[in-house]
Amino acid sequence: MAAATDVLVIGGGLMGCATAYYLAKSGAKTMLIERNPSPGLETTARSGAIIRAHYGVPTLVKLALEANKRYARFDDEIGHPCGFVPGGYSVLVDEGDAQNLRDITAMHQSLGVNAQLLTPAELKEIVPAVKIDDAALGAYEPDGGFASPPQTVTAYAARAKELGADLRFESPVTEAHSDGAGWQVTLRSGETISAGQVVLCTGNWSKPIGALFGLDLPVTPARAQIVVLERPASFTGTFPVVSDLINLAYFRADGDSGMWVGSSDNADLSEYLPRPDGFDETTGAQAVSDARRKASLRFEGMEEGDKGGVQRTFSGLYETTPDWQPILDSFGSTLHAAVGFSGHGFKLAPVVGEAMAARALGLTDPFDISIFTLPRFAEERPIRSSYPYLRAKFLR
Numbered sequence: 001m002a003a004a005t006d007v008l009v010i011g012g013g014l015m016g017c018a019t020a021y022y023l024a025k026s027g028a029k030t031m032l033i034e035r036n037p038s039p040g041l042e043t044t045a046r047s048g049a050i051i052r053a054h055y056g057v058p059t060l061v062k063l064a065l066e067a068n069k070r071y072a073r074f075d076d077e078i079g080h081p082c083g084f085v086p087g088g089y090s091v092l093v094d095e096g097d098a099q100n101l102r103d104i105t106a107m108h109q110s111l112g113v114n115a116q117l118l119t120p121a122e123l124k125e126i127v128p129a130v131k132i133d134d135a136a137l138g139a140y141e142p143d144g145g146f147a148s149p150p151q152t153v154t155a156y157a158a159r160a161k162e163l164g165a166d167l168r169f170e171s172p173v174t175e176a177h178s179d180g181a182g183w184q185v186t187l188r189s190g191e192t193i194s195a196g197q198v199v200l201c202t203g204n205w206s207k208p209i210g211a212l213f214g215l216d217l218p219v220t221p222a223r224a225q226i227v228v229l230e231r232p233a234s235f236t237g238t239f240p241v242v243s244d245l246i247n248l249a250y251f252r253a254d255g256d257s258g259m260w261v262g263s264s265d266n267a268d269l270s271e272y273l274p275r276p277d278g279f280d281e282t283t284g285a286q287a288v289s290d291a292r293r294k295a296s297l298r299f300e301g302m303e304e305g306d307k308g309g310v311q312r313t314f315s316g317l318y319e320t321t322p323d324w325q326p327i328l329d330s331f332g333s334t335l336h337a338a339v340g341f342s343g344h345g346f347k348l349a350p351v352v353g354e355a356m357a358a359r360a361l362g363l364t365d366p367f368d369i370s371i372f373t374l375p376r377f378a379e380e381r382p383i384r385s386s387y388p389y390l391r392a393k394f395l396r
């Protein structure tokens, strides 16, 4: 059996589905192939889905700001909800990082981000449960927040399909050959797809899938453990995301009574190769006790968590590159990759999708993505924040 398409997107996570949407919207004959039975079951499914413009690299600030605007109008544009909760995003630092936060916030403001510096007391007015004794300074983005990963990825997939894209699930790619003008891609079923353009959006599988296309994509899976704690009855409903750069944790509402606790400490990540049949999604006792400790240090009433109150725990795989920034690049005129988002890609998906669609269609880049090229690693030109935090380092 053989099928033909103008553009073949490989991988039906958030990046693949967003790319397929923008391609279909432009009228291109688009096919997406995903090895799972439905979209977004891998890294996307475990995402905190936090949306913010807080980065130390101006290019990323600009991309994240534009993407944040798209999340705000997502439901109207896509016609299906993404579950965006624009509850705000905040950062807390101690004296050692205070000047850095002043500089980074000034940079954000100069780029048009609605961001402001707050005293810890002012932040406590916004998040009354937060403990501020050890904090020197805060920053706040009222337009940030978080969305729903399953809703967002399903929305992009559904809209792409409505616009004519051919989405194929349970269709893992097993082979690829260049025929000069494009690609012959073989699925496990034996079917071959002839594609003029291919966009790789293969997350943690980018190394083996990239190799089928002659690419060496340095993407390494790293396991991040998440603990959702019960909040006290006095602390329910949504609250702004709190990024605690003192204790290296981030906190987000999870439903009405839960608190998602994630680590911002690279030392807590473990390299973890995904197997074709999945990976161990459990969370270790150390991660649970760290999450409880960090939550009790940062929030009133969370000391109760020491006595129990774990709602659920799970792990997800960050798709890391050596500098913790994505690869958004083209290789010749028929192959493109959007991979290696290193645990912070959710917020960027709307702009990544449009940028990769433009690449596949041979259009001018709609956004500046020129810093995200693959050769930067071999050339030792990693993308680095000009404002590295003392403990969080380059994570922001």
Ligand SMILES: Cc1cc2nc3c(=O)[nH]c(=O)nc-3n(C[C@H](O)[C@H](O)[C@H](O)COP(=O)(O)OP(=O)(O)OC[C@H]3O[C@@H](n4cnc5c(N)ncnc54)[C@H](O)[C@@H]3O)c2cc1C
Pocket (backbone or CB within 6 Å): 010, 011, 012, 013, 014, 015, 016, 033, 034, 035, 036, 039, 040, 041, 042, 043, 044, 045, 046, 047, 048, 049, 050, 051, 171, 172, 173, 174, 201, 202, 203, 204, 205, 209, 224, 225, 226, 315, 316, 317, 318, 338, 339, 340, 341, 342, 343, 344, 345, 346, 347, 348
């Ligand atoms: C715990 C956790 C918390 C996070 N929190 C945030 C956050 O708060 N904010 C934020 O911005 N980002 C966050 N992220 C990161 C964000 O979720 C990811 O960057 C993003 O979801 C990556 O999407 P993707 O489409 O590149 O990868 P994936 O969702 O992994 O999709 C890749 C797809 O490729 C498919 N595939 C693989 N091999 C094949 C094959 N042979 N044939 C066909 N298909 C194949 C896979 O099945 C998969 O569906 C978080 C990630 C994790 C793990």
